[in-house]
Amino acid sequence: MLRFLIRRLSSAFVILILISAFTFLIFFAAPRDPAVLACGKNCTEAAKDIIRDNLGLNDPIAQQYWEFMRGIVMGRDFSVGRCDAPCLGVSFNTDLMVWDTIVDRLPLTLSLSLGGLVIFLTLGLGAGLMAAAKKGTVTDKTLSSMSLVFSSMQIYFLGPIVLGALVFSSGIMESPRYVPITEDPLGWFTGLLIPWFVMALIFTAQYTRMSRSSMIEQLQEEHVRTARAKGMSRPYVFFRYAWRGSLIPIVTILGMDLGALLGGAIVTEMTFSLAGIGRLAVDAVTNIDLPLTMGVMLIGATFILMCNVVVDAAYAYIDPRVRLG
């Protein structure tokens, strides 16, 4: 297990370095100049040059990259003040430390993703198991067609409809907002309820279908039949034997989904006007804000890589044939 962790974490580290280098290069290859944006309407070449100089954009790319990476480890000093390690730089746009901005936005994204995850896993796996257990019946067909309908919907379509129905016309609920759980647990819960459910509905569909088909496949496995031949009851065999095997494909997509969500649930955040990592990413790219873009990219990539390690460890936990190492 330790070997596995060391090996995986070190390879994750290499991947992060590659991603950062790649993002850096892409940024400079893009034909847009961040100085133009910062300079405003009455801009002269000289003014732009001063801005470039201030942002450090006139140094060679390699040097800029080196400064950036060194900052992550050692911290850096900027004209706006000292930036402690891990320093992801200062935003071109807001002059705020990128790390602080991300730490500020992270709780919302974490709340949104993890809350949604609990809902869509419970609903999705539950519906999938029920459909598999009652394969071919009306229940199965209803659940299957419902999941097909929802999986073909989009958050930006469903979101406004739900908002319109529950918030604007009836006033049953308040507009989605984020309050830290430490300040007001109830407000945190009610504020995110609508985004959770809308997001969960769409993910649920996918998990229902996956869990159903994977479960049906497992129920046809020979070892499941053997367990029945030993006299074990149908529910026992269903949960102890078949379910365990059916979790492997689910864990796979769950790892990918969770990693992506933690890196910023862009559509959900935009739809419900919530300021999380996803929104931050969109702002960073539209403003050609190199340090912010780098920061958001690296955080997202870190989540995805970490989820990957967890998924692989989960495989080994579920299936003893999988060896870590």
Next chain:
Amino acid sequence: MTTLTKTEDAPAPTGRDAFLSVRDLRVQFSTEDGIVKAVDGLSFDLERGRTLGIVGESGSGKSVTNLTVLGLHNPKTTTVTGEIVLDGQELTGAREKTLEKLRGNKMAMIFQDPLTALSPFYTIGRQIMEPFRKHTGASKKEARERAIEMLTKVGIPHPKTRVDDYPHQFSGGMRQRAMIAMALVCDPDLIIADEPTTALDVTVQAQILDLLKDLQQEFGSSIIFITHDLGVIAEMADDIMVMYGGRAVERGSAAEVLRAPRHPYTWGLLSSMPSLSGNVHEKLMPIPGNPPSLLNPPSGCAFHPRCGFRSEVGGTLCTTDRPELGAGRASACHLTAEQKQTLFVEQIKPRLG
């Protein structure tokens, strides 16, 4: 089957003394293409402590029959009619809870491929302990003792440590031994072994077959042994039933069926198998064509499209009338007893070496 009647037209066996008695069993699956008659009017008896060998090719209904005895068919798509009586208890139409109490306890099954038939997720020990705890109410500790005892019995080296191994840590032969230990853990009266050695190597197969025979002696169980291999049947069975297209076509003691077979299909099986002592220059005599479709079985005798002796019967009997299987030593074929005798002695036996 102690008393073997010589006449082929006697009524179906009464099954008074039989431990397992199957009467006119019919198993049908509904599929998208239509109704599959997997088993179509099958009757047989098995006495305590005896081994019945069931021989047949794929689609002969041999495996379905035995899954039905255990009640492991899918009740939604399968229709089962007829009688299955195990030690005086009727199993067709029995409640699921009743069957669960019998499975793994009074009747147990050994499957073909121990790699897929054992769960990869749980240790060998746990899989052996499960039925024991369920059926005897033993504690975890007692069940573990029992599992180790069973593993010792079937010849797993270092059973005390290997009881905690997972199936993938066992070799093929060891896995099948563990499967046998699992089937025997509650000392069942009936063991159904479905091609238990087909996936194994020949030297391992020999070990496992002997092991089963020795354990049967010790436990006094009855065995239904399903296989396509007549050689294996010859080693294992006291009585043999040959199945074709969901029906029994020949029945008798092992010696009778192997030394003086009476059905053209049995002849075909014997002469399509090369032996270790046969004449190598004699060509094999395969059965032409393919096994019948169970969706749309041939009219009359299901074997007639592949049978080389139809002309001996003459007329259209083979294509219109389905021959019935009599009681005791019998074969379901329109040939007369004399014809069967002469044809076998003159045409088949000389080829078999």
Next chain:
Amino acid sequence: MSDELTLTEPKDTLPATGEPLLTAENLTMHFPVYGGFPFKRKVGAVKAVDGVDLQVFPGESFGLVGESGCGKSTTGRMLTRLLEPTDGRITYRGQDITRAGRKQLAPIRSEIQMIFQDPYSSLNPRQTVGKIISAPMEINGIEPPGGREARVRELLEIVGLNPEHFNRFPHEFSGGQRQRIGVARALALEPKLIVADEPVSALDVSIQAQVVNLLQDVQKELGIAFVFIAHDLAIVRHFSQRLAVMYLGKVVEVGDRDSLYNAPRHPYTHALLSAVPEASLHDDDAPQRERIRLTGDVPSPINPPSGCRFRTRCWKAQDVCATEEPPLVQLSGNRDGHLTACHFPEDGDALSSGKEIVMDEALRRLEK
């Protein structure tokens, strides 16, 4: 159907003389095993085939038998150069093809063909039978007189299928018929040698015989040499004039059919033969067959036993077996060409002596 083809009288055992068609010397295949920390590296090897010598003569059928893990299939794949051996030499008609590249192999590829075990997965389900059978001709740029389609029809007829069915897909055929398609594909380029890897073991008993007969007709009438790989000793005896018995990557015994089956000298061959169940028609008073029951399974080829590899399961093993590997040699009393690799060979007439050797612990305990 193959049994309807007219047949020449079966020839007697072909003498293994003249120039061999294919020779393998010290053929070796070690699949690397990776592991270690912190960087994965080669930490060992699966010694699937470990120094095999064999010769195949033109027109003969050479059998390769052994249990799973003995390396027979890997050997077959190396002979057709689907795998490149890690060591050793393969010579085809005097030409070294061990490391021959794609270009050098091209003319030889058409002369050595392969038939696979599984008639379901070895045919592309999206191609018609005609396309499958003509593919070898297309790939090798061969335009037979009368065109490829005519040749496909001819081939279908040879293997006992309806030539009109060339437009059908594999799923429209039964298992036995699919294996016939595989045979037709192998025949398309008029090969000199066919390596058949368990060609009948996935088929029903009655269908097995059909395919064995077909292969026999093909071998005899077209004079094609066969390497017939199988675990079923009775079928190999029926089909092959000579055979080699493999155990854990080594040939332990090789010889002609009569000599090997009637007078096996290697204890493993002996045990193997005694383990084959026979649908015996003999009377009860016929001499009892010998009963040899080995212990356990075949050891892992990653860490094979030292010296003689069979020693861990052998009832005759002594100290020397662990230290010295027995060479594959002609023992005194063996017929010409019958080689055995054993320090303490059997006397060769023991098959019906009725003796019992039970190595298996569980059996011993139960039978006490």
